[in-house]
Amino acid sequence: xxxxxxxxxxxxxxxxxxxxxxxxxxxxxxxxxxxxxxxxxxxxxxxxxxxxxxxxxxxxxxxxxxxxxxxxxxxxxxxxxxxxxxxxxxxxxxxxxxxxxxxxxxxxxxxxxxxxxxxxxxxxxxxxxxxxxxxxxxxxxxxxxxxxxxxxxxxxxxxxxxxxxxxxxxxxxxxxxxxxxxxxxxxxxxxxxxxxxxxxxxxxxxxxxxxxxxxxxxxxxxxxxxxxxxx
Amino acid sequence: xxxxxxxxxxxxxxxxxxxxxxxxxxxxxxxxxxxxxxxxxxxxxxxxxxxxxxxxxxxxxxxxxxxxxxxxxxxxxxxxxxxxxxxxxxxxxxxxxxxxxxxxxxxxxxxxxxxxxxxxxxx
Numbered sequence: 001x002x003x004x005x006x007x008x009x010x011x012x013x014x015x016x017x018x019x020x021x022x023x024x025x026x027x028x029x030x031x032x033x034x035x036x037x038x039x040x041x042x043x044x045x046x047x048x049x050x051x052x053x054x055x056x057x058x059x060x061x062x063x064x065x066x067x068x069x070x071x072x073x074x075x076x077x078x079x080x081x082x083x084x085x086x087x088x089x090x091x092x093x094x095x096x097x098x099x100x101x102x103x104x105x106x107x108x109x110x111x112x113x114x115x116x117x118x119x120x121x122x123x124x125x126x127x128x129x130x131x132x133x134x135x136x137x138x139x140x141x142x143x144x145x146x147x148x149x150x151x152x153x154x155x156x157x158x159x160x161x162x163x164x165x166x167x168x169x170x171x172x173x174x175x176x177x178x179x180x181x182x183x184x185x186x187x188x189x190x191x192x193x194x195x196x197x198x199x200x201x202x203x204x205x206x207x208x209x210x211x212x213x214x215x216x217x218x219x220x221x222x223x224x225x226x227x228x229x230x231x
Numbered sequence: 232x233x234x235x236x237x238x239x240x241x242x243x244x245x246x247x248x249x250x251x252x253x254x255x256x257x258x259x260x261x262x263x264x265x266x267x268x269x270x271x272x273x274x275x276x277x278x279x280x281x282x283x284x285x286x287x288x289x290x291x292x293x294x295x296x297x298x299x300x301x302x303x304x305x306x307x308x309x310x311x312x313x314x315x316x317x318x319x320x321x322x323x324x325x326x327x328x329x330x331x332x333x334x335x336x337x338x339x340x341x342x343x344x345x346x347x348x349x350x351x352x353x354x
Contacts, residue, residue: 030280031280032278032280164276167276168273168276171269171272171273171276171277171278171279172269172273174278174279176279176280176283188238191238192236192242192276192277192278193276193277193278194278195278195280195281211241211242212241212242212243215238215239215240215241215242216241218239218240219239220238220239221238222238223238223239
């Protein structure tokens with residue numbers, strides 16, 4: 001199986017601070033992967049390098065054999081941790097924008113999901129609550145037929161019911177050939193849907209394992225995380 | 232039947248058990264069609280890959296049959312369903328017997344307790 005994402009000696013420093021140090025990693029196709037680590041462990045840095053928003057200090061990252069750039073942006077659908085929707089836009093405008101930007105965007109799928117949330121195409125984004133905006137953003141990202149979805153903290157800011165909705169959206173739109181990488185520290189909520197987990201701490205890779213392997217040892221991912229990251 | 236999943240055992244194994252229970256209890260009668268992997272995964276809120284793995288195991292056991300074009304259905308072989316039911320019952324009883332032995336009960340004592348309790352239940 002060709003890896004969809006591969007890191008070789010990936011290192012990123014910000015001045016004297018090492019955000020990532022010597023990460024070696026391979027992620028295969030057709031999986032839901034959890035990128036797990038405490039706050040400040042390097043999760044977002046790793047995702048930002050994969051989306052070409054940051055460049056590595058040394059080492060490299062490859063997506064489907066390519067360096068992050070124009071080619072990879074066509075196949076990677078990215079949900080940043082921040083809200084980037086323009087408040088003056090209507091839902092219809094943002095759908096139009098995604099359609100213009102991404103060849104693989106499926107507007108019917110997006111409209112259908114928005115309808116189910118009772119969000120109208122005429123709604124102005126500034127009238128939506130924070131949680132609803134996050135859902136809209138996720139719907140846009142999941143409506144692309146990408147090969148790799150990079151979701152940075154998709155469930156961080158929302159209530160438990162909305163969390164369930166978001167996880168259902170991820171499962172429901174998941175294409176078995178695509179890989180979904182979810183970064184989060186809310187492990188208990190996501191562990192049911194993960195195939196594979198990656199633990200990182202202080203910029204280092206601590207563990208990369210299938211979830212079944214962890215559970216076959218009679219442990220939950222949440223339990224193992226607490227063991228590994230005991231303060 | 233709600234899908235209750237324990238955090239410290241592989242999910243696919245728990246899904247297999249749950250689906251077997253649904254078959255034995257008649258939620259999915261012999262010969263009936265199973266929902267798609269995606270729908271089942273959504274219902275149980277698990278990863279479709281995991282559901283796929285569980286269904287593949289049930290298929291290997293012969294309880295589920297995959298049709299090339301029309302999805303999956305439960306076997307019509309009621310003998311096989313009956314055997315599965317007996318196997319699960321035997322597993323449960325042997326677990327029970329082990330516990331009773333740990334409590335220091337002899338075979339005859341166990342039997343007499345069971346007989347007594349069955350009478351009580353019948354009222």
